[in-house]
Amino acid sequence: MLVYYLRLMARIKIDKNSSRKEVIVAKAAALFREKGFKAASMRDLAESVGVEAASLYNHIKSKTELLHELCFGVANRFMHKMDEVESQKIPAIEKVETMIRFHIDEMINHYEEVYVSDREWKHLSDPYLSNFQNQRRMYRKRFAALIEAGIRDKEIKKIDAPTAVLILLHAIGGIESWHRSTQKISAAALTDNMITILVGGLTNK
Amino acid sequence: MLVYYLRLMARIKIDKNSSRKEVIVAKAAALFREKGFKAASMRDLAESVGVEAASLYNHIKSKTELLHELCFGVANRFMHKMDEVESQKIPAIEKVETMIRFHIDEMINHYEEVYVSDREWKHLSDPYLSNFQNQRRMYRKRFAALIEAGIRDKEIKKIDAPTAVLILLHAIGGIESWHRSTQKISAAALTDNMITILVGGLTNK
DNA sequence: ATAATATACTAACATGTGTTAGCAAAAAAA
DNA sequence: TTTTTTTGCTAACACATGTTAGTATATTAT
Numbered sequence: 001m002l003v004y005y006l007r008l009m010a011r012i013k014i015d016k017n018s019s020r021k022e023v024i025v026a027k028a029a030a031l032f033r034e035k036g037f038k039a040a041s042m043r044d045l046a047e048s049v050g051v052e053a054a055s056l057y058n059h060i061k062s063k064t065e066l067l068h069e070l071c072f073g074v075a076n077r078f079m080h081k082m083d084e085v086e087s088q089k090i091p092a093i094e095k096v097e098t099m100i101r102f103h104i105d106e107m108i109n110h111y112e113e114v115y116v117s118d119r120e121w122k123h124l125s126d127p128y129l130s131n132f133q134n135q136r137r138m139y140r141k142r143f144a145a146l147i148e149a150g151i152r153d154k155e156i157k158k159i160d161a162p163t164a165v166l167i168l169l170h171a172i173g174g175i176e177s178w179h180r181s182t183q184k185i186s187a188a189a190l191t192d193n194m195i196t197i198l199v200g201g202l203t204n205k
Numbered sequence: 206m207l208v209y210y211l212r213l214m215a216r217i218k219i220d221k222n223s224s225r226k227e228v229i230v231a232k233a234a235a236l237f238r239e240k241g242f243k244a245a246s247m248r249d250l251a252e253s254v255g256v257e258a259a260s261l262y263n264h265i266k267s268k269t270e271l272l273h274e275l276c277f278g279v280a281n282r283f284m285h286k287m288d289e290v291e292s293q294k295i296p297a298i299e300k301v302e303t304m305i306r307f308h309i310d311e312m313i314n315h316y317e318e319v320y321v322s323d324r325e326w327k328h329l330s331d332p333y334l335s336n337f338q339n340q341r342r343m344y345r346k347r348f349a350a351l352i353e354a355g356i357r358d359k360e361i362k363k364i365d366a367p368t369a370v371l372i373l374l375h376a377i378g379g380i381e382s383w384h385r386s387t388q389k390i391s392a393a394a395l396t397d398n399m400i401t402i403l404v405g406g407l408t409n410k
Numbered sequence: 411a412t413a414a415t416a417t418a419c420t421a422a423c424a425t426g427t428g429t430t431a432g433c434a435a436a437a438a439a440a
Numbered sequence: 441t442t443t444t445t446t447t448g449c450t451a452a453c454a455c456a457t458g459t460t461a462g463t464a465t466a467t468t469a470t
Contacts, residue, residue, distance in 0.1 A: 163402075
């Protein structure tokens, strides 16, 4: 008996507003988050996309490009928010709280990308690496400046501003554990608790 | 002209209180911290130890064993401290502060090991992986219990204790950035600032 | 000095990696 | 339909990886 097998080729599914490359980048974010950039192989990624490894290269230039895309995508969002907040005419402590809320929101709703950008940027290669590090340094300086303004206005305790920034940013990174935990409190409750502790820790009186 | 090359073999230098294995583990901590577990190769490690890669295997069983050693070494230290603090007869808020200070101290003085244990444990393999995860969960539960006791005694704000733990632990992880920064404030100043913000964020009034 | 043990070396292996070449098939444009 | 372009496939590459075998050389014990 002669049997013909109909071979149909896989295809990367896309919805209206996202290119195939964007689908790959999104899957990469999830995978890099789960395994780490180095431990995640292109064959892993291919499988999660539903295609053979070589096929990915019709859409992307390299594995590292995926990391660029993720890291700078996230970095740009934070930079733009910082621009926006800096130019607002509100008390410094409110600026700080706005930024904290933004960080929390990003960490809740764009978990994978933000997490990867935060933990895996080391694996970028120059010139992207130094570029990213510079942006990061700059961002933290601007954040510290917000806090220092709050200290001058006596809204915020007399503390070392860079240390405060470092605490804030890393504390928010802890939302990672919230995502992984089985019995999550609601996102709103999480946000409230974080704001209470963090802003409470900064505020004068 | 005939020339004889005198070949002398490298040797892992040890001082009185540390075996060759301990030297390797220490170097591994530094390397894993810098590059990440996956990205750090045994040849890298060998070079940093001053020996050929194969020679390492006279002292260790595998690359993963190095990670075990580091992760469980750190985990045990924290567990023992928790035992000690739990059994003390002092207010809950002071227990919390003691533990926070211990974390800060560990992060300052045993940076590499603690950092690696915190970030690279994912690369452990079962049964060590589940074991480690269990210990971690347990530890956080006990930490949360300290905070809950403080809430009952009205020493600590009414907050979600697990969330508070997650904030505390991750915030302290931020000392990583302090280590990497060029213009460091003193360790004592860092500690003071962190205590001010974190304990201040928890304390009622 | 001799024997025994600990430690290091060279060479090589099997495996997993990112990536490319060349071709097939599907989709889009003509 | 025919042509062109996009997208996927198989096969293979060059290279890095963790690790082992077998051997040489130090160090320690007898």
